Amino acid sequence: MEIKNAAELTKPSALRIIYGNPGLGKTTTIKYMPGLTLLIDIDGTSSVLKGCSNIDITTLPDKENPRESLPKLLKDIKDNYIDKYDNIVLDNISELENAVLTEYGKKGNNNGVPGIQNYQQLQFFELDTIRYLKSMNKNALITAWETTDEYTAENGQSFTRAYPQIRKPILTNVMGLALQVGRLTISPKSGERGFQLMPTDSVFAKNQLDSRKGCLQADLFNEGGESDANTSQETGTSRNDGDKNS
Structure with a gap:
């Protein structure tokens, strides 16, 4: 036994999950990642x-078959490219779920509709991917x-x-694998984008990287750095439908 x-523990590599309404700025947040x-x-x-x-960008080599092409892509990255990068981003897992279920439906015998067992297969696929x-x-x-x-x-x-x-059956498991889960919203007072990192009865969130309860969008990756700790309280659920960011 070791x-x-x-x-003696060292700082681990961080797995983060960020979520928010479409068009709010999730993909834009990636530009703030150092390295x-x-x-x-x-x-x-x-x-x-x-x-x-x-930032370098790649896509699935076979978008019609994400169950096969994503694992192959990830293995290729790990075997041949991983030393080049500081960060790996999967954008986004919600659409990945839709794509996998669509694939199951097309290959099944239920007029394009995935079967009950396909939802269970999807869940294991997602967890294995993460x-x-x-x-x-x-x-x-x-x-x-x-x-x-x-x-x-x-x-x-x-x-x-x-x-x-x-998928709800694996949501707790996925949250457990991440060190930080942040909800991206817009502050109704200032109009600034920010992440809520502290869980409440109405918001799923998590922060095991530092003591911040919330932060501005640009400060998400500044672990332990100065940021607006009240952002999570000021940031509401309002959505700017005119924003074209993802």
């Missing part, structure tokens, strides 16, 4: 990063769209909960 004292980044563009919104010389991404030992970022539901607490109080659009 035993290591906690004082060289490789972006896997699943939803076709990487054009908002035009001019960012520290674990493989973590095995690269690089800072990793996964983006997701936002979805909501109605939740009733034990005291009978009801909330509208916001969380990443990831």
Whole structure:
């Protein structure tokens, strides 16, 4: 048995998940990652990063078959390109879910509709993908769209909960694999974009990287740096429909 004292632990590579409504600025947030980044563009919104010389972009070699092409792409990155990059980004996992289910439907015998077993297969596929991404030992970022539901607490109080659009049966597992989960919104007071990093009854969030409860969009990757700690309280759920960022 190998035993290591906690004082000997080093800073781990961070897996982050950020989510928000479409068009709010999730893909734009990637430009604030320090170092060289490789972006896997699943939803076709990487054009908002035009001019960012520290970001390389790749896509699935076979978009009609994401179940086969994504694992092959990730293996190729790990075997041949990983030493070149500081960060790996999967943008975005919500669209990946849709693409995989569409593939199952096309290849099935239910008039294009995926079967019940396909949803279970999708869940294992997603978890395997995330674990493989973590095995690269690089800072990793996964983006997701936002979805909501109605939740009733034990005291009978009801909330509208916001969380990443990831299959509910594995959402807790996915959140557990990440060190940070942030919800991107726009402050109704200042109009600035910011991330809520502190969980509440109505928002899924998590921060095991530092003590911040929230931060401005540009400060997300400044672990332990100075940022607006009240951003999470000021930032509401309002959506700027005129914003063309992803």
